[in-house]
Amino acid sequence: MTAQRHIIGQERKYSRATGSLTGLLMDLIYASKVISREVNKAGIADVLGLTGDKNVHGEEVKKLDEYANMRLFQAMDHGGHLCVMASEENDEIIPIPQEFPKGKYVLLFDPLDGSSNIDVNVSIGTIFSIHRKKTDGEEGKLEDCLQKGRDQVAAGYVIYGSSTMLVFTTGQGVNGYTLDPSVGEFILSHEDIKTPSKGKMYSVNEGNANFWDDGTKGYIRYLKEKDAASDRPYSLRYIGSLVADFHRNLLCGGIFLYPADLKDPKKPKGKLRLLYEASPLAFIVEQAGGIATDGTNNILDILPTELHQKVPLIIGCKEDVLKYQEFVKNNSPL
Ligand code: AHM
Ligand code: MG
Numbered sequence: 001m002t003a004q005r006h007i008i009g010q011e012r013k014y015s016r017a018t019g020s021l022t023g024l025l026m027d028l029i030y031a032s033k034v035i036s037r038e039v040n041k042a043g044i045a046d047v048l049g050l051t052g053d054k055n056v057h058g059e060e061v062k063k064l065d066e067y068a069n070m071r072l073f074q075a076m077d078h079g080g081h082l083c084v085m086a087s088e089e090n091d092e093i094i095p096i097p098q099e100f101p102k103g104k105y106v107l108l109f110d111p112l113d114g115s116s117n118i119d120v121n122v123s124i125g126t127i128f129s130i131h132r133k134k135t136d137g138e139e140g141k142l143e144d145c146l147q148k149g150r151d152q153v154a155a156g157y158v159i160y161g162s163s164t165m166l167v168f169t170t171g172q173g174v175n176g177y178t179l180d181p182s183v184g185e186f187i188l189s190h191e192d193i194k195t196p197s198k199g200k201m202y203s204v205n206e207g208n209a210n211f212w213d214d215g216t217k218g219y220i221r222y223l224k225e226k227d228a229a230s231d232r233p234y235s236l237r238y239i240g241s242l243v244a245d246f247h248r249n250l251l252c253g254g255i256f257l258y259p260a261d262l263k264d265p266k267k268p269k270g271k272l273r274l275l276y277e278a279s280p281l282a283f284i285v286e287q288a289g290g291i292a293t294d295g296t297n298n299i300l301d302i303l304p305t306e307l308h309q310k311v312p313l314i315i316g317c318k319e320d321v322l323k324y325q326e327f328v329k330n331n332s333p334l
Contacts, residue, residue, distance in 0.1 A: 003029060003166060003177040003186035010170070021153065021170070024081040024105055024130065031075035032126055032158040032166060033184060035068045035112070039160040042118060064118050065089060068111035068126060081105050083133045084140025086307055088113075088276040093142055093307065102138040105153065106131040106145055110276035113157075114241030123161035125243025128168075129280040130154040145307060149279030149300035156284065159243050167193070167247065169287040174250075190251075195288040198319040199253030200231050203238045203245040211261040215295070215328030220257075222327065242272065246281050246315065250288060255316035255324065259295070270312040274304050278313045291321045295328045 007025055011017045042064065053066075069089045076082055080101035085094040088110040096102055107130055114124040130153045135141050156168025164179040166186050176190030202223050209217065223234040237254065239245050245256050258270045272278055282292035282299035292299040292315035302311065314324050 001188040003188065006175065006177070006188050010172070020081045020103055020105065021130070023079055024076075024103075024107070025154070025168075027075050027079045027081070028072075028107075028128060028156075029166065029186060031072045032164070033179065033186075034071050034075070035126060036158070036160055036164040036179060038067055038071075039064065039112075039118075039124065042121070062112070062115045062118050065112045065115045072109055072111050072126070076107055079103070082107050082140070083138065084144055085109070086145045086275065087111060088273055088308070093140070093145055095139060102140070104133050106133055106140055106147075108145060108275045108280075110273070113243050113277065114239075117239070117241045122239060123159055123241055123244035125160060125241070125247075126158045127243060127277055127280050128156055129275065129283070142307065145275065146304045148303050149274075149282050152279065152283045155280035157243050157247075157280070159247050161244060161247075165189070165247070167250075167284065169284050171283075171287065174284055174288045193250065193288050195250050195285065195290045196253035196317055197289065198231070199249060199255060199317040200234055201237045201249060201252065201254035202234045202257065202320075203236070203249060203254060204257040204259075205238060205240065206236070208259075208261055211263040212259050213262060213295075213328070213331075215331040216257065216259045216324075218331045219324050219327040222323075242277060242281070246285075249316050250285065250290070253317050255314065255320040257314045257324070258312065259314065260312045269310040272310060272313045274299070274302060274309045274311040275307065278311050278315075281313075281315055285315055289318065290316055291318045292316075293321055293325055295325065 007022050011022045069087055078100045081103035082105050083102045085107045110127040113127055117124055131147045132153055133140055133144050135143050154170040159165050167176045174193040177186035178189040180187050225232055249256055258272050260270050278299050285292055294312045
């Protein structure tokens with residue numbers, strides 16, 4: 001069962017579907033195959049290293065970041081499905097070029113997440129989020145991008161790992177497709193993914209521990225205590241590549257944390273971006289039975305006010321995330 005056939009089959013269940021979302025997903029699939037091919041050439045072709053530029057977050061731009069960003073834009077600009085795009089790598093919203101028809105959807109993406117891992121052959125990924133246009137007129141506006149995660153129409157990621165996998169949801173469960181490189185097609189390999197209600201692993205950059213709030217410190221201490229009845233101590237697994245950490249926890253069970261750094265003026269709200277990272281993964285995890293929070297609020301209920309807004313992200317198995325929230329509530333409000 002190819003991704004295309006599976007998606008078309010799903011679409012047929014909705015009598016009012018126009019096929020536009022399916023068309024959009026097909027364009028995204030094409031872009032991700034091209035990015036996957038390029039990522040796989042890293043080390044042979046001249047795609048490693050920096051471009052010399054810095055992005056809107058002050059981070060150095062890698063050549064593959066820029067390539068993936070450009071590929072996604074070029075694959076998505078002309079299909080007539082989108083009215084506007086926004087990328088983690090661009091300061092402002094990305095309009096659809098004048099010569100192309102405009103559609104009813106909004107696409108937000110992180111073209112290549114975990115890019116600090118590119119040069120050392122560690123898994124990286126593309127994350128995307130799709131909303132419906134909500135303003136009047138043909139052109140999409142900033143307001144169309146600043147929507148609650150709860151209103152997403154679809155969200156997903158592509159992980160460039162030991163194999164390339166696409167995982168996404170349209171709000172009817174989560175499915176995973178693995179790229180068969182011999183035919184260049186994504187094949188349905190993980191139908192209706194459900195995450196365990198409780199995990200045995202935690203993923204966090206513990207080097208930042210001194211800068212966490214007391215609730216987070218207490219929770220991580222709790223995970224390390226011995227208690228066979230609640231499977232503690234948990235194992236630490238941190239790749240430093242959000243898509244890879246999230247994907248492992250989704251399938252095997254676990255909790256990922258990127259809390260606020262109280263003493264780092266650059267990270268008062270953590271490091272991860274609400275629109276391109278937290279919201280899409282929160283939509284996926286909820287569809288798989290998990291949950292995501294900033295410590296107090298469900299990530300999907302946060303109304304963004306800025307395109308590149310950052311947010312503490314604690315995401316994974318429901319029981320684990322709820323336990324984290326208890327610690328935050330009792331020990332220190334965020
Ligand atoms: P990026 O979008 O610039 O690649 O940054 C996001 C990445 C995530 O993939 C990962 O979870 C996090 O940064 C790791 O940060 P740190 O190195 O501070 O642990
Ligand atoms: Mg990122």
